[in-house]
Structure formats: structure tokens, C-alpha cells
Amino acid sequence: MLVEILNLLAVGVALPISKLARELSVSEELMLQMLTDLTQRGYLRLLDTVCQSGCSTCPMANTHAARSAGKTWVLTQKGARLITSFARTTR
């Protein structure tokens, strides 16, 4: 099931958790758990989308729209390597 998540990411577009959960017929709660697992193993990386510094001179420092996007994960190089190797094996 974890392999399937990485393979779905190979398509290369943004995926909401709800859609990913529907594709794999699991709950969003379990999907979050699996994403955490893949993150701990270095296949995904949890993005820090909240600005931490550098906004001292910006009056809009609090206007970070992505705060509402919740968590966002991206594929790491390790994850991308694995997807490539799966693709080679499938071929």
C-alpha cells in the first residue's frame, strides 16, 4: 500500500489527501498515518510552509495563505529514486 502511494505520486501533480485516500479506499486518518510513516523513512518530506524569519520589514508577514493548506508533503530524492526503480522493474 505504501508503494502504491509513491506510485500515485509519480504522476507528478498535487494530490489532496482525500483524493489519495479514495484512490486507495482507506480513511484519511490512516492515510495521514501512512504519510507520517513514509516521512519518517525518508521517502517524503513534510514541508515547513510557515515563514520563520526574514519578514521583519514586511507589513504582510502574517499573510501566509499556505497556513490554511494544512500539511504538505513532497517526494524526496530517495522516494523519487524508488519510483524510478519501480518503473524500470515494471517495464
Next chain:
Amino acid sequence: MLTGLSQHVGNWPGKTVEQKSGDFVHNGRRIHLVDLPGTYSLTANSEEERIARDFIIHGHPDVVVALVNAASLERNLYLVTELLALPVLLVIGLNMTDVAEQHGIQVEPHVLEAALGAPVVPLVASRNQGLRELMETAEQLAENPGVFTPCRPEIRREHRLVLEEITRLIAGKIPPPYPEDWIALKLLEGDAEIAEMVRRNAPAAWPGIHDLLMQHEDAYLDVAGGRYEWIVRMVRAAVVQPRAGAITLTDRIDRIATHPLWGLLLLLGVFGLTFWLTYTFATPFVEWLEGGLLAPLAEVTGTALAGAPFWISGLVVDGLIGGAGTVLTFLPILIVFFAVLGVLEDVGYLARAAYVMDRFMHWMGLHGKSFMPLFLGFGCNVPAVMGARIIEDRRARLLTILLAPLVPCTARLAVVAFLTPAFFGEAATFVSWGLVAANMIVLAVAGILINRLVFKGEHAAFIMEMPLYHLPNLRTIGLFVWNNSLSFLRKAGTLIVVVSALVWALSVMPGSDIENSLLANIGGWLEPLGSLFGLDDWRLIVALLTSFVAKENTIATLGILYGGGEQAGGLAGRVAATLTPAAGLAFLVVQMLFIPCVATMAVIKQETALWRWTVFSLVLLLVISLGAGVVVYQGAHLLGWGM
């Protein structure tokens, strides 16, 4: 509760984690109960996990009771999958069944028991319900272990063979009481602690094991993936009614909000609505602040300082009130912007906007990972540039940094919102909307070129957590608006005041005639360039230049150079009167695409670590903005519009 007063509380040997144990008599038999630390797995990532698994392996318990939360069954079952890999007798205590029912989750214990192949006892431990049954079940299992026939997660054949090979290699070399098949499984999962133990105890076999593990680095995905599939099977079998309700409503709205076409149209509509709301609600307040507050203030102050030296009255009335004071008048514009942004954020829409935009940007050939930092740019370009750190590839990161200033920040949008109604009247909403769209088109074209030339069409995906839609919380939005407005006021009271004073000083030196001032000389040098896009007035060029310090300075400078609040007609109106519509549009286009503020440039230098790229960014944006201004003005000239 089970052990009553005979509970012993201490620490686990050599650890800071609390250990609780106790004895009690059940059915005439003395039972020793050890409460292990709460954990979701046995992977030795934390002290709690290590203590739990060490005790289960070394403590030889007659029965292990796993207390799982029925309201969060999936999350809790992962621990069960790991316990099933150990040679222990297991009873599942299905706790918090009352909470699960309150959430609409009905777990059937008998079905779960049949699916698991292990006894399951429903409980409400907080109310002492089911504890006696749990103890009896555990006792019966200890007396009759033959009934324990658990259904364990499966591993693909390819890795099963590897597992068998590792088990063969470590056979007889692992100190008791570690089960060899469990050790082999943990090695396959990449457990560092177990790997170290095997390396120490089986040095001759280790190179072979290590090679096997290296060849099957992805085995963990198979082992853990098999566990998750097992959890899904168990839940499907035993949970009658999974949660619905709010998710269904969210799904229904998302069918439109995240649709490739409707979602994009909705987003464009939201942009349009934001500008319409700004002009409808904020512009009357801006006009009132200018005419009803700033003009009388300038008049009263001018009268009060009539006897003061020229540089004091000029600095206060023309420099500070006319400059920084005028910037303060667009506070209503920012309040409306922040309120709309706050509502969109609080109801959960912005995450969908990000998703729709990502898809749109893929169509345009932009890199997926670039989207998130670019989206931040609508608030402020500084975090947008810094956000590019999420992109691992250096070239991709660099190009995202170069593109980030093309996203119009709220300060740029506020300047446009201040000037557009005076320039274009009723059509202001459409013009503003078109200016944002134009920025996006420029960004997309640049993105396409960059993607073709550098990324070679590579696309990277990301996963987003979409919050559920909910009604906006007025307090949250109020705080959001308050914090941002306060930041703006702080900036207006510091940076913009300083720049206003400087601009005023340059506009009166060496004499009091503005047309012969140092500023007029600077602007005059650049007038031939400005005339290419219809800006024959050096004051507009100087206003653009001062926006380099902070975007709002465009308004402060115009306020000083076109006369402050003491004059009738409103600043925007006075500026509009000196420009043709084509030149006004060209000015707004240049303002939207112009080099970013100095804070953004400083961050570009910090993130690229090279002056070369900072200068390149500056030149690139100058060429794009001035080029776009020329195209708009000369295009209008050719079409015979707005001249």
C-alpha cells in the same frame, strides 16, 4: 482500577519513564499486572516503544493485553500488527466504545475477533465496564493457548524469500529470548538497534545479511504496506459505519472547488469579488480619510506651524502628512483585503485555491514544487523567496526565486487598488483583475521558458492536507485583520516616515522650487525612458523608484510630489488628471511587475548566496516591467485607445 491499592509506581530500570505494576487476586489466582508505556508501535523510535518491546520479549508475560481505542481503531491496530509478530498470547481490549458510538462508529467485537483470530473484549474503562470480562478472557487464553490462531499481515513472496534467507543466516547466532524470525523481520524493516545487535552477535554472517538488506532497501515499504493492508481488511470487516457527515459536505463542495475548469473559474471569480468588495467598501472610506481627515489635518497643522521655519512646516505638512499620511489612508483597502483573505483562509478555501493553481501551473509547464512558495508571494514576496528552500534541486530553486517577485504582494495590490478607481472609474474592478491576470501570464510564460530550458519538463508531485470547510470564526478573522493592520501601521510609522522625509528633503533641495530640486534632476534623467511608456512626468518615475524601499512608498512619494491632503480632488484623482488612460495603465503594469522591495532583494541575495543572481534578478525584473509598460503604451497607441 484492576489492582486497587496494591499498585506500585516507580521508574523503569535506568529510564525516566514511569513504571506501574501491581498484584490482585482474580478467581482465586494471584495475578501480576504490568502497565507498559502507551505507544503506537514497537519500532524502538522512542524510549516508550523500546521499554514496551523489551519487556514483552524479556519479561515473558503469560498474556499481553492491547488496549485499543475503538474511536481511532485504524491508528491503534498498527501496534497490534507488531504484537502479532511476537510469540505472545494477545487479547484486544476494545476501549472507548462509547466515544466511538458518539462519533457514529460502530465496531462489532465478534466480527473483529473472527477477523483477527484473537479474543476481543469491548470496554469502557473509564466507567469500569468490561474489565472483569477482559480479565477472564486473558485468564482463559493463558490456560488454553491453543485457541489463539491469529491472522497476521502478509509480505510479498519476493521479500518472504529474503526473510527466510536472513532467518537462515542468523539461525543459532541470536541470544535468547529473541525470536529469530522476529529479528529477521526487524532487520528487513531497517531497525537500527536490532541491526547493531545482530552485527555484534553474528559478525561472520553480517556481511551477507548487510548485502541482502542493501539489495532490498524497499522491503520496509512491503512489510509496513502489508500491515496497513491488514488494518484496512480488519476495519472493513468489523466497522459497520465509518464516519460521514462533514466529509460528505466537503466532498460535495470540492467537486466544484477543485474541478480543473470550474475550480479555476471559481478562483478567478474569487479574485474579482475581492476587488469588487475592496472598491465597494474601502474606497468611500479612503476618500473620507483623504478629504475629511487628512486635508483638515494638513490645513490645521499648516496654520499652527505658520511661524515655524520653512523646513519644519514643509517637512511636517508636505513630507509627513502628504507622504506617510497618504499611505495611511489606504488602510481601509488593506483591512478589506485582509478580511477577505482571512475568511477564505478560515473557511478552508485557500487550500483548494492552491490545488487548482498547481494544476493550472502544470498546464503552463511550471514546476509543481515551485507552486507553494509562489503562492506565499500573494501575502509577501519575502516568505515566497525563502519558501523556495523546499526545492532540493539548486537550479529549480534558483529559478523559483527569480519568479517569486512576479507574484503581486498585498502591498502592490493595495497601491493598485488606491489608484485604479481614479484612473478607470467603473471599470476599476476589471482593470485590477486584469492586472493580476497579466502578472500571472507573465509568470507563466517565464515559467514555461524556464521549464523548457532548465527543468526539461520534469514534474514533482506533492500531497496536501485539505481542511474541512467550516463557518468562518469572526474572532479569528478579526485577530488576523488586526495583526496585519498593526504591522502595516508600524511600517507606515517607521520606514515610510523616513522615506517620506527623505523624498521631501530631496524635493526641496537646493531651493524650494520642486522643478529644480535634486529629485527633479534624478527624475529628469530618466524621463526619456519614461516617455516610452507615456510617463512624461518625472514625478511618476521617482514614485516608482522609491517603491524599491517599500511598495507603499509609491503613494507616499506621489502624495509629496503632487501635493498632500490639503488639496482638493484626492491624490489619485490629481495623478489621474496628469495622465492619459494608456499611460495610467502602463504605469500600473510597471508598478505590478517592477523590482520588488529591498527586503525581498536582500532575501534573494541571502538565498542565492551570490550577488550575481541578485543583480540578474534586478535586471530581469526591470526589463520585464519596463518592457511590459512599453508594450502596453505603444500597443494602445497603435490601436488608438486611451491617448
